[in-house]
Amino acid sequence: MIRIIILGSGNVAKHLYKAFMNIKAINVIQCYNRKGILLHPDQELGDITNDLQVLKEADLYIVAVSDDAIKTVSDGLMFNDRLVVHTSGSSPLHTLNNANKRGVFYPLQSFSQQKDIDFESIPFCLEAEHEKDLALLKKVAGSLSKNVYEISSEQRNTLHVAAVFANNFTNYLFSTAKNICDTQKVPFEILHALILETATKITEIDPDLAQTGPALRNDTKTIQRHLNTLSNQEHKNIYQALTAAIQSKHGKKL
Amino acid sequence: MIRIIILGSGNVAKHLYKAFMNIKAINVIQCYNRKGILLHPDQELGDITNDLQVLKEADLYIVAVSDDAIKTVSDGLMFNDRLVVHTSGSSPLHTLNNANKRGVFYPLQSFSQQKDIDFESIPFCLEAEHEKDLALLKKVAGSLSKNVYEISSEQRNTLHVAAVFANNFTNYLFSTAKNICDTQKVPFEILHALILETATKITEIDPDLAQTGPALRNDTKTIQRHLNTLSNQEHKNIYQALTAAIQSKHGKKL
Ligand SMILES: NC(=O)c1ccc[n+]([C@@H]2O[C@H](COP(=O)([O-])OP(=O)(O)OC[C@H]3O[C@@H](n4cnc5c(N)ncnc54)[C@H](OP(=O)(O)O)[C@@H]3O)[C@@H](O)[C@H]2O)c1
Ligand SMILES: NC(=O)c1ccc[n+]([C@@H]2O[C@H](COP(=O)([O-])OP(=O)(O)OC[C@H]3O[C@@H](n4cnc5c(N)ncnc54)[C@H](OP(=O)(O)O)[C@@H]3O)[C@@H](O)[C@H]2O)c1
Numbered sequence: 001m002i003r004i005i006i007l008g009s010g011n012v013a014k015h016l017y018k019a020f021m022n023i024k025a026i027n028v029i030q031c032y033n034r035k036g037i038l039l040h041p042d043q044e045l046g047d048i049t050n051d052l053q054v055l056k057e058a059d060l061y062i063v064a065v066s067d068d069a070i071k072t073v074s075d076g077l078m079f080n081d082r083l084v085v086h087t088s089g090s091s092p093l094h095t096l097n098n099a100n101k102r103g104v105f106y107p108l109q110s111f112s113q114q115k116d117i118d119f120e121s122i123p124f125c126l127e128a129e130h131e132k133d134l135a136l137l138k139k140v141a142g143s144l145s146k147n148v149y150e151i152s153s154e155q156r157n158t159l160h161v162a163a164v165f166a167n168n169f170t171n172y173l174f175s176t177a178k179n180i181c182d183t184q185k186v187p188f189e190i191l192h193a194l195i196l197e198t199a200t201k202i203t204e205i206d207p208d209l210a211q212t213g214p215a216l217r218n219d220t221k222t223i224q225r226h227l228n229t230l231s232n233q234e235h236k237n238i239y240q241a242l243t244a245a246i247q248s249k250h251g252k253k254l
Numbered sequence: 255m256i257r258i259i260i261l262g263s264g265n266v267a268k269h270l271y272k273a274f275m276n277i278k279a280i281n282v283i284q285c286y287n288r289k290g291i292l293l294h295p296d297q298e299l300g301d302i303t304n305d306l307q308v309l310k311e312a313d314l315y316i317v318a319v320s321d322d323a324i325k326t327v328s329d330g331l332m333f334n335d336r337l338v339v340h341t342s343g344s345s346p347l348h349t350l351n352n353a354n355k356r357g358v359f360y361p362l363q364s365f366s367q368q369k370d371i372d373f374e375s376i377p378f379c380l381e382a383e384h385e386k387d388l389a390l391l392k393k394v395a396g397s398l399s400k401n402v403y404e405i406s407s408e409q410r411n412t413l414h415v416a417a418v419f420a421n422n423f424t425n426y427l428f429s430t431a432k433n434i435c436d437t438q439k440v441p442f443e444i445l446h447a448l449i450l451e452t453a454t455k456i457t458e459i460d461p462d463l464a465q466t467g468p469a470l471r472n473d474t475k476t477i478q479r480h481l482n483t484l485s486n487q488e489h490k491n492i493y494q495a496l497t498a499a500i501q502s503k504h505g506k507k508l
Contacts, residue, residue, distance in 0.1 A: 090476060108448060110466060123444045149444055158438040159445075161480045161493075166431040166445045167452045168467030169496045170424050174453075175461035175503070177420040184412040190377045190403055191413075191420050192457045194362060198421045199428075199453035203446045207429035212364060213422030222344060226415045234499050239415075241495045242423045245488050249429075 002026045002140060005055060007073055008064035009033035011111040012087050014040070016064065019119050023143045030056050052076045060136065062087060062105060063096070070095045083133050089160040092153040093127055103128035103137055106156060107145075110167065119144040125151040125159065176235055183231065208250075215246040256280050256394060259309060261327055262318035263287035265365040266341050268294070270318060273373050277397045284310050306330045314390065316341060316359060317350070324349050337387050343414040346407040347381055357382035357391055360410060361399075364421065373398040379405040379413065430489055437485065462504075469500040 004020065006013050006028060013031070017039040020026045029047070031039055036050035049055070055077070061084045065073050070086045074097040077084065084096055085103035096102040104127040111117060124141035126148065128134040134150065141148045151159065174195060178188040201210045214222040223243060230236045258274065260267050260282055267285070271293040274280045283301065285293055290304035303309070309331070315338045319327050324340045328351040331338065338350055339357035350356040358381040365371060378395035380402065382388035388404065395402045405413065428449060432442040455464045468476040477497060484490045 090479075108444060109451060110448070121447050123447060125444070147444070147447070149441070151440065151444075155438045155440045157479070157483055158434060159440050161483050162431040162434040162440070162442075162445060163448060164467055164480060164493070165427045165434065166449050168465070168469060168500070169492075170427050170449070170452050171456070171461055171464050171466075172496055172500050172503075173419045173424050173427070174456045175465065176499075177416040178456075178461055180412060180416040180419065184409045186405065186409050186413050186416070187403070189457075190362060190379070190401070190405075191416060193375050193377055193401070194364070194417060195420050195424070195453050195456065197363060198424050199449050202425065202428045202432075202449065203443075207425055207432055210425050211422070211429065212425075213418055215418075215422060225344075225411070226418060229411055229415050234502055238423075238495060238499055239418070241492060242426055245492055246422070246426050248488055249426075 002060065002136070003029045003056075003058040004060045004062060004140070005030045005032065005058040006039065006062045006064060007032045009035065009037050009039060010064065010066070011113055012107070013062075013064040014113075015111050015117045015119075016062065016087075016107075017043070019117070019144050025143060026140065029058055053078055055079070057082075059083065060085065060140065061100075067091050071097070074100070083128075083136065085128075085137065089125070089156060089163065092157070093129070094153075101129055101133055103133050104151075104153070104156065105137055105141065106151075108159070108163065120146060123147040123149060125149050125156055127151060127153060127156070173238075176238065179232070180230070180235065211246065211250065213246075215243040216250055218247065256314065256390070257283045257310075257312040258314045258316060258394070259284045259286065259312040260293065260316050260318060261286045263289065263291050263293060264318065264320070265367055266361070267316075267318040268367075269365050269371045269373075270316065270341075270361075271297070273371070273398050280394065280397060283312055307332055309333070311336075313337065314339065314394065315354075321345050325351070328354070337382075337390065339382075339391065343379070343410060343417065346411070347383070348407075355383055355387055357387050358405075358407070358410065359391055359395065360405075362413070362417065374400060377401040377403060379403050379410055381405060381407060381410070427492075430492065433486070434484070434489065465500065465504065467500070469497040470504055472501065 020028050031048050034050055036048050063073050064087045067088050070091055080099045082100050084100040085105040087105050089106050093102050093104050106125040107122050109122045122145050124145050126137045181188045274282050285302050290302050317327050318341045321342050324345055334353045336354050338354040339359040341359055343360050347356050347358050360379040361376050363376045376399050378399050380391045435442045
């Protein structure tokens with residue numbers, strides 16, 4: 001039985017708690033958060049504390065608090081030489097106090113309160129200072145998901161930047177597409193199938209091979225017509241910047 | 255029985271031919287293309303022509319040729335007052351010669367030779383000069399797909415621009431994310447689940463509500479660290495342009 005203590009009561013803490021409930025080999029023996037709130041209605045009140053001083057002995061402490069609070073919380077732990085991990089994509093391993101054995105247990109997905117999470121396909125990016133700790137993290141992550149990776153702090157930082165492009169910036173383009181549709185009262189849902197197809201395709205072929213459109217073809221007539229269609233200056237700027245980027249990338253290849 | 259003639263032998267022509275084969279109420283009675291090639295191995299040789307002068311009488315002529323060739327091909331038709339449509343997202347209805355009754359039959363999806371198409375969820379954007387013709391197009395599109403829309407030429411142009419953001423530009427961001435992963439030998443597949451989730455989410459909630467990330471939070475420390483991580487100047491430029499765009503959009507709302 002692997003004994004786990006979860007620190008924090010946000011999105012990640014709650015989703016992890018719920019997921020671990022279904023894993024026989026794992027027992028979340030205690031939870032800490034500032035307000036002493038339950039992570040799940042079925043949790044027993046006695047398993048919750050708002051006092052770092054009364055934390056039990058466990059095999060793994062998961063610090064799932066805001067990035068800014070990881071240091072404070074890990075500095076406040078009253079024990080040594082136990083395995084303490086954070087769940088952040090953007091904080092290095094050494095954010096954690098080195099009085100304990102450190103690690104990272106980062107689920108690469110966006111969690112929100114409302115939405116249920118199916119952990120099975122969520123990639124876990126793991127890091128640990130010691131082989132034995134890494135093995136334990138692999139066991140815990142592997143009980144939730146089939147996608148488990150060993151990733152260094154440097155790689156994780158790179159991955160986090162890549163995720164900004166793949167998620168935040170992509171979502172901004174979707175919102176822009178919706179705004180453009182709105183100008184002519186075109187239902188945005190017409191684009192849903194194309195958007196799903198665009199995302200699915202890059203799981204099958206290299207995105208460079210999937211590139212199409214007027215920028216790639218250097219179809220200046222269409223590009224000009226599109227720019228004339230756009231009334232919002234911000235949309236024009238982004239259209240021009242991305243068209244130039246696609247041309248510079250694929251032009252270089254010719 | 256609706257009698258259809260397909261003109262062209264490219265991606266769209268072939269996929270439409272194949273899809274119509276399964277529709278009882280539709281009969282593709284003839285096909286035209288310059289080289290006189292079959293659109294499908296099961297097609298009979300006698301149903302193919304490379305001569306516009308011998309086209310039979312049909313209820314609907316679908317001109318699925320390159321955008322630049324729509325005018326030439328429709329000018330070459332030897333009959334009047336029949337229903338002739340093109341399949342282009344970016345060409346106005348009046349590209350077609352007005353000797354015939356004109357329309358547009360635009361399937362909004364990217365077709366490629368290799369990949370089978372499931373038409374059922376592909377949105378069809380229809381336009382026609384006459385109500386009766388529109389009704390016929392709705393019947394034909396409705397036999398293939400459950401997503402059928404009446405869209406004016408102006409709306410279609412807007413939709414085409416929006417599709418560039420939602421597909422071409424998005425794909426470029428995916429390819430950039432992959433390049434960034436490659437610099438640190440991080441497997442790009444780690445991002446697949448996030449990318450699929452990002453796309454699925456906007457079919458459920460407004461993309462503006464789905465926006466997250468350092469740009470939205472105005473997390474200047476993280477933004478600076480990301481810019482330092484990026485070694486490629488083009489990637490830095492895009493990062494800055496999209497960060498500014500997200501801030502300008504969401505800042506204005508506050
Ligand atoms: N959300 C995601 O999509 C996601 C995905 C992967 C990884 N992560 C990472 O997971 C970690 C937690 O993220 P989250 O989304 O769960 O955050 P969240 O929902 O915003 O919750 C943050 C938690 O941190 C606690 N906290 C903040 N300051 C604290 C302090 N000084 N002392 C003790 N507790 C403090 C908060 O407690 P109060 O309720 O008392 O304020 C709250 O329980 C972060 O490192 C984040 O980068 C998040
Ligand atoms: N591909 C897509 O994803 C997609 C999606 C929606 C709509 N569309 C639209 O559908 C139409 C066809 O696109 P596509 O992708 O099927 O194109 P494609 O695969 O490139 O095929 C173009 C076809 O046009 C023919 N053609 C070109 N010039 C011609 C001329 N002067 N006279 C006669 N035939 C000529 C070609 O004949 P040859 O083989 O003899 O050269 C070929 O059969 C376009 O309007 C396009 O905008 C395409």
